Amino acid sequence: MYEIPLFTLNGTDVLLTFYIDGAGLVFLSFVLAISSSVVLFSGSYMKEDFFVTRFTLLVLLFVMSMGLLIISLNMISILLGWDGLGVVSYILVVYYQNEKSNAAGMITALTNRLGDAAILLTIGLLVESGSWNFMFCVEDLLPDSMWYAGLLVVLASITKSAQMPFSAWLPAAMSAPTPVSALVHSSTLVTAGVYLMIRFNPLLQASGAMWALSTIAFLTTFMASTSALWECDLKKIVALSTLSQLGVMVMTLSMGFPLLALFHLLTHATFKALLFMCSGKIIHTLGDTQDIRGMGGLLNSLPLTAAFFNLANFALCGFPFMAGFYSKDLLVESVLSGDANIFNISLMCLMVGLSSAYSVRLTFLSLINAPSLHVVTSVSEEDKLVSGAYIMLGVLATTSGAVLSWMLLPTPAMITLPPLLKLLAVGLMATGAAAGAPISASLKVKYILFKEFFMNMWLLPNISSASPSKGGFNMNTVVSSLDLGWAELIGGKGSYALFTSLSSYLPKGVYTTTLSFQLLGGLIIVLLATLIL
Incomplete structure (x- = not known):
């Protein structure tokens, strides 16, 4: 210190x-x-x-x-x-x-x-x-x-x-x-x-404050995961996956596992940075196109980037013995062996499964599907700077989970569970992957209102930014219109005309009496002020 x-x-x-x-x-x-x-x-x-x-x-x-x-x-x-x-x-x-x-x-x-x-x-x-x-x-x-x-x-x-x-x-x-x-x-x-x-x-x-954190974390993860399942912008999908994993970290913290939350934060940092780098390279290759519906077949045109992109996606899913597997598996086992109720256990399992679903959808649409672009830019992957960055983060995304489980956690971090519960994390990953595959195969625009709701993050941008700004601009228009109409009639000009018309009905003696009272009142105030001072 x-x-x-x-x-x-x-x-x-x-x-x-x-x-x-x-x-x-x-x-x-x-x-x-x-x-x-x-x-x-x-x-x-x-x-x-x-x-x-x-x-x-x-x-x-x-x-x-x-x-x-x-x-x-x-x-x-x-x-x-x-x-x-x-x-x-x-x-x-x-x-x-x-x-x-x-x-x-x-x-x-x-x-x-x-x-x-x-x-x-x-x-x-x-x-x-x-x-x-x-x-x-x-x-x-x-x-x-x-x-x-x-x-x-x-x-x-x-x-x-x-x-x-x-x-x-x-x-x-x-x-x-x-x-x-x-x-x-x-x-x-x-x-x-x-x-x-x-x-x-x-x-x-x-x-x-833990109960409030638990509710906020679940809503954040569920919103981000469902939005990522419908989103078509590559960078936005990766951003929503970050939001989803942040919710998992906060949920872990709210259940009383701060060290596990830090463990997942560190492993997530490695493969998420790699995922963003590969996304940037893909976007450059396709002429700054971010729509994943226009991608496909990148395994042939960008083999190195596609390999590391898949590696980062596998780590995000929690594929066995990748970085994300160690944190997610230990998280699920800790929740199962702890004093969490069935509701929190179900929420945590849903969070883990949804992360596999949108990761598999992203892999299918961007790498495995047939190319859907008419023109594919040919870009060399012989850049040593990019390759060096890939390799550094690829090693971390592969080994950081095992290394941190030895360094950060009490050794050995072993939890005894029945065989079925022991395999639950792998089962959740497989279930999420199986659910993400048919979603990626269906690109038809159905239930347009339903998709609009999820693709727009449950309308949060409209609520938090667009609505207040639009309300302010609309209020400006309303006030301007009123100023040219009713406000002018009721305000200064209207009041002047009203009192002018009323004063015409008063006799001249009233003016004299009113003026006398005003002068007398002013004189009394001056005398009182003089006596006091």
């Missing part, structure tokens, strides 16, 4: 406290490893960009903010990293400077500002304990303050991790360049909220 004193305010020392423990060190190592692969990939992806140096510096500043958040022990230093992530993410989302990017950056910034406000209010509440150190806040807070602090931490975390009803900004942030998406969706911005809840887990348990 290392402390930097800033000043003392009303008997409270304001410190910047940095603390490195096992969990923080492992997370920071993964962030740096994934960031190095992303910077390597961006050297090829952004080589034709005129401001590539500025882009690289922004990415490094983004990683520094995440590192500051990871090693921070109190809320003051956490706020510095938290705000750094928010500001730099806005700059990166609006990097291409067009109307769509500006709109996406605005909804991203405004949503994350709610979390910033919650962090500031939490800092104010923790003054009661005499310290902003989250290790000791549970012991020193009053019950009411603890409840409010837990609520504010949950609000800050779900805005940053895009849980419902704040999920609309995450797919909108796809306007940023693909290397930024690979970094944001794997180990930095969206995982910051989950990491904050893991750090504040004792406070959340003491405040009784």
Whole structure:
């Protein structure tokens, strides 16, 4: 632990406290490893960009903010990293400077500002304990303050991790360049909220916020999974898969397994970054086409990218002995052997199965189906930067699950269950894959309202962004029309005309009497003021 004193305010020392423990060190190592692969990939992806140096510096500043958040022990230093992530993410989302990017950056910034406000209010509440150190806040807070602090931490975390009803900004942030998406969706911005809840887990348990987290997590995962089953935009499908897995992490945390939530967060970061890199390469190959209905046959034209894309998808499904298998299998077994009720067990099994369904659909439509494009751009895969980034993340996506299960968890992490329950995780993966195959084979537009509902994330973008803005513009039109019509008649001109017409009925003596009373009243007020002073 290392402390930097800033000043003392009303008997409270304001410190910047940095603390490195096992969990923080492992997370920071993964962030740096994934960031190095992303910077390597961006050297090829952004080589034709005129401001590539500025882009690289922004990415490094983004990683520094995440590192500051990871090693921070109190809320003051956490706020510095938290705000750094928010500001730099806005700059990166609006990097291409067009109307769509500006709109996406605005909804991203405004949503994350709610979390910033919650962090500031939490800092104010923790003054009661005499310290902003989250290790000791549970012991020193009053019950009411603890409840409010837990609520504010949950609000800050779900805005940053895009849980419902704040999920609309995450797919909108796809306007940023693909290397930024690979970094944001794997180990930095969206995982910051989950990491904050893991750090504040004792406070959340003491405040009784776990039931609310469980409900939010299930709704987020179910919404993201069903939307990914109907979506046709490649990058948006990968973004929705991130949203789904974030819900799984929060659900795991709400069931009382913070270490398992961190385990799944780390394994997910490896294959999700690889999945985004491969998606960016595929989109470049097809002339910036993101519609998966126009893809197919990429195993022949992009064999290396297709191989690593499949590897990342298998890890996402939880294929045996890939990175995602170790975290999901241990998660299912822990829920089955714990004190969770049948409802929570069913929800967790549904979450695991749905992730296999949309992954298999993505693989079928983009790689295995017959090519449906008339023109396929021929792109060489001999780029050493891209190949190096693929190999680094491919090794992590294959081995990180086994390595982390030895390093992060108590050894041996063995749970004794009947054989059928022991094979449940593999069975859920196979069931989800079997359900995803027929969905991918059916591309006909049926039940258009049903598909519109799911493809638009249960209409969340309309509710959280489009409706308020449209309401404001419509109100502007209404007020302008009223100002030219009824408001003018009822307001200034109408009142003037009304009182002018009424005054014509009053006799002249009334004017004289009224003026006399006004002068007399003014004289009395002046005399009273003189006597008082």
